[in-house]
Amino acid sequence: MDISKLRDIKDWLVDGARSAATPSQMMSECCDRLLRLGVPLWRVGVFVRTLHPDIAGRSFIWRQGAEVEMGTVDFGFESTPAYTDSPLALVFEHGGEFRADPRSPEAERFPILMDLRAEGVTDYLTLPMTFIDRAVHASSWTTKSPGGFTDEQLNAIRSLMPALARYTEIITLRRTASMLLDTYVGNSAGERILGGQIRRGHTDTLDAAIWLSDLRGFTPLSDRLPAEDVVEILNQYFDCQVDPIREQGGEVLKFMGDGLLAVFPIREQDGDPTEVCGRVLTAARASRARVDALEYAVRDNGERFRFGVALHVGRLLYGNIGGGNRLDFTCIGPAVNLAARLEKMAARLKRTVVASEAFAAACPEPWTDLGEFPIAGLAKEQRVFGLREEES
Structure with a gap:
């Protein structure tokens, strides 16, 4: 694996992924760069908790050859089986990583892994993204490579986490600031305040x-x-x-x-x-x-x-x-x-x-x-x- 190209991806994220105008475009370009680097990705997800009066969290799902899918979850989602029976719950609650082979018998306790098994996924990895305030968010990484991820590929993904967390945190903070202004003062006033009309x-x-x-x-x-x-x-x-x-x-x-x-x-x-x-x-x-x-x-x-x-x-x-x-x-x-x-x-x-x-x-x-x-x-x-x- 070309270490200099991996460093380029990290530097690109830390610099704000300037060639990508939106978080979805960042996800797509980042995954495409990793593919060219030799990391055989199939499906990648980023899951972020939000400060919003109606939305508890947002998700960004990239699949090879498809557009990035954006989704939201409502408050109360954390008490549903879709969350409690997911490996993501382990990441959010304990802040550690989780890895499993969807083809293994122990993976059968997680419905999401059964769905990924049906797609032909051979390796599943979730990693925490920790913000400066120590709030834990999550990412998931999968492959269809017959042998799963190699140690070199796993280390490459892990090494991206600090840079990906910083980019995600900045975008989340900007979105939160805009949303809170819209919520409390209205859309037009919020745009004016963010635009500098604060005197x-x-x-x-x-x-x-x-x-x-x-x-x-x-x-x-x-x-x-x-x-x-x-x-x-x-x-x-x-x-x-x-x-x-x-x-x-x-x-x-x-x-x-x-x-x-x-x-x-x-x-x-x-x-x-x-x-x-x-x-x-x-x-x-x-x-x-x-x-x-x-x-x-x-x-x-x-x-x-x-x-x-x-x-x-x-x-x-x-x-x-x-x-x-x-x-x-x-x-x-x-x-x-x-x-x-x-x-x-x-x-x-x-x-x-x-x-x-x-x-x-x-x-x-x-x-x-x-x-x-x-x-x-x-x-x-x-x-x-x-x-x-x-x-x-």
């Missing part, structure tokens, strides 16, 4: 449709129910809105108690306010239907819920606002203030959906003119519109 006062102007909603009767509800029930109700209630908002191109910026602030950006060059506001109203109707269908069992009774949403369109200021080294990436401006005031009007008018005059003008729907009303903080009364379908 206080760094703001942009944005034309957008604005969504501001809250749950009706939340205060008395939270007073008479256990805190755990209130949290569960809020989570289910927000689920009723977040999916429709995202499906229609909106971005949830903030949860404020039982309130939700979202924006639907209108592109400066070719954005169509009518099209954007139409999508906003589609999301509002879908959310209304979901909240109407929401029922939460408390003791022997079923709690039913109502919410109100105010829709407006205008220009807002979008960026970093805060004090000291504690910042919030949010939006402010007269347009947001008006949406907040209109949301209070929804309850007063016993409406689920209310809209400003600007939103109603941009969205040709069967609106009902509810009249002009004084709005706190504004010198001029504002005309408010409601959906005609809600008149009953």
Whole structure:
């Protein structure tokens, strides 16, 4: 085996595998290089635990002559037979390597080895990938070579682990940072923060449709129910809105108690306010239907819920606002203030959906003119519109 070429692979990984734009491409190129070096690989897997609200881990599977397959596992996977009856569980829990011949009788206790036996695999090796924080992740290596891996080939694979772990750790940390920003501040804000917009006062102007909603009767509800029930109700209630908002191109910026602030950006060059506001109203109707269908069992009774949403369109200021080294990436401006005031009007008018005059003008729907009303903080009364379908 050419030791200099093996060193080249290690150096390539440590240098960030720059010729590979994605982790999948890195897997493919790394395995192809090992094949050319004389390591007879058949199937290689990398398994990484993640910090994600919905996903417990990710997998990358390379097979000779095929595209890299990416997969995810949900929380609770570690209690399933697919995990407990896998050699990977030994690596994750004990941090050591595991090697077996899938053709041997002792391999029959692992279903994955039986599947690999059927494919003609003759050797199976799992190795830990240890990150700097000592968290253990895993990799698996197989061959169809009649005699399995030679000692020289095994040592070559083992020698790659530190470099592969460093590359995987860096990619995982970047993905985690991006995912956490998306989770807590939204996709657009997350991209801006990662792009370097982290100084206080760094703001942009944005034309957008604005969504501001809250749950009706939340205060008395939270007073008479256990805190755990209130949290569960809020989570289910927000689920009723977040999916429709995202499906229609909106971005949830903030949860404020039982309130939700979202924006639907209108592109400066070719954005169509009518099209954007139409999508906003589609999301509002879908959310209304979901909240109407929401029922939460408390003791022997079923709690039913109502919410109100105010829709407006205008220009807002979008960026970093805060004090000291504690910042919030949010939006402010007269347009947001008006949406907040209109949301209070929804309850007063016993409406689920209310809209400003600007939103109603941009969205040709069967609106009902509810009249002009004084709005706190504004010198001029504002005309408010409601959906005609809600008149009953």
